[in-house]
Amino acid sequence: MMKPMWIVPVAAALCFFGAPFAFAQTLNKQQVLPIPAQYTNGEVLEVNRKAGTIVMRHEFIVNLGMDPMAMEFEVDDRTLLNRLKRGDKVRFKAVYRDGKYVLIDALPRK
Known part of the structure; x- marks a missing residue:
């Protein structure tokens, strides 16, 4: 029995387009392809020096x-706890490390 003519192009398309999709589906939140931390705008609501x-x-x-x-956010550098105060508008970098969200840098926003 002869296969319909459309099967070969459809199978080829699935192999070509389906592989990246299948790979992306195997990643979980902690395995996302690495993107360097970028500055994001934020506002400090609370600083807890003790914690x-x-x-x-x-x-x-x-x-x-x-x-x-x-x-x-936990802080990477405890000097941030003394430099920042409630109401400060900042540009900051954060990462996900060891199951926690960590603030690694913060600069005043102009």
Whole structure:
């Protein structure tokens, strides 16, 4: 029995286009292809020196694929806890490390 003529092009297209899609489906949130941390606009809502955390309202964070929201970040450099205060408008970098969201840098926004 002869196969219909359309099967070969469809099979080729599935192999070509389906492979990247199948690969992307195997990645989970912690295995996303690495994108370097980029500066994101945010506003400091709370600084907790004792816990070593900062609550930040932020715009979309590209390298984390995170929508705008307010959330708590641990700090990489504890000097940030003394430099920042509630109400500061900043540009900051954050990463996901060891199961936690970590603020690695913050600069005053002009």
